[in-house]
Amino acid sequence: MKHAILHLQKSDPVLSEIIQRVGDYRIEFRDPGFETLVKSIVFQQLSGRVANVIFGRLAAAVGGKLTPESILKLRPSRMRALGLSTQKTAYIRDLARHTRDGSVAFDELATLPDSEVIERLTRVKGIGEWTVHMFLIFALRRTDVLPAGDLGIRNAIRKAYSLSGMPTPAEVEAMGERWRPYCTVASWYLWRSIEPNANL
Secondary structure (H helix, E strand, O other), X not given: OHHHHHHHHHHOHHHHHHHHHHOOOOOOOOOOOHHHHHHHHHHOOOOHHHHHHHHHHHHHHOOXXXXXXXXXXXXXXXXXXXXXXXXXXXXHHHHHHHHHHOOOOHHHHOOOOHHHHHHHHOOOOOOOHHHHXXXXXXXXXXXXXXXXXXXXXXXXXXXXXXXXXXXXXXXHHHHHOOOOOOHHHHHHHHHHHHOOOOOO
C-alpha cells in the first residue's frame, strides 16, 4: 500500500494534498458473497439510515441467514411489506435465482478479471456497473477500479481540481489514467475528501 500511495503522490499533486489531509488508507472490506450484493441492491437510491432499517427487516424475516433459498421462500408481497419496492424485490429475487442456478457463482468471481465480473453480474436485473464497481472494490478487494460515474467521485474531483462544472464519466476516466494501477486507492481518498466519516 505504501507503494500505491507513493505512486499517487508522485503522479498527482492535487491527490497528494488530499492524501496528506485525509491520512492513512483505512478501507473497510465486506464479505464477497450473496448477502453483500443483496445489501447493495437494498441501498440503491436510499439514505443509509432507511436502507439499514429495511435490510435489518429482510435479514430478520429470513432468520438472519440471507441465502438464495431463504430469499426465494419469502413471498414477493412479504418482501414489499418489509419496505422493499416492487422493483428491488424483483431484483433481489432475480439475483437469488441466478445464484441458485449457478450462473452467478460467488466463489468463481474472485478468480475472474474485472471485465468478466462486470459482464456476469450485470446479467442480473437491477445490477448495473456502479453496483459491480462497489463489489469489486469493497468485496473482491481489487486495487485498480475507478467508478467514473459515481456522483461522490465526480463531485470530489470538481471540488479538488477547482473545475467550473461536474466532470463527465469520460473526463474522470481520462484523469484516472495517471492513477493506474491504483485507481481504487485514489477513489477512496476522493470519497474521504468530501465525506471524512463515510463508512468506505
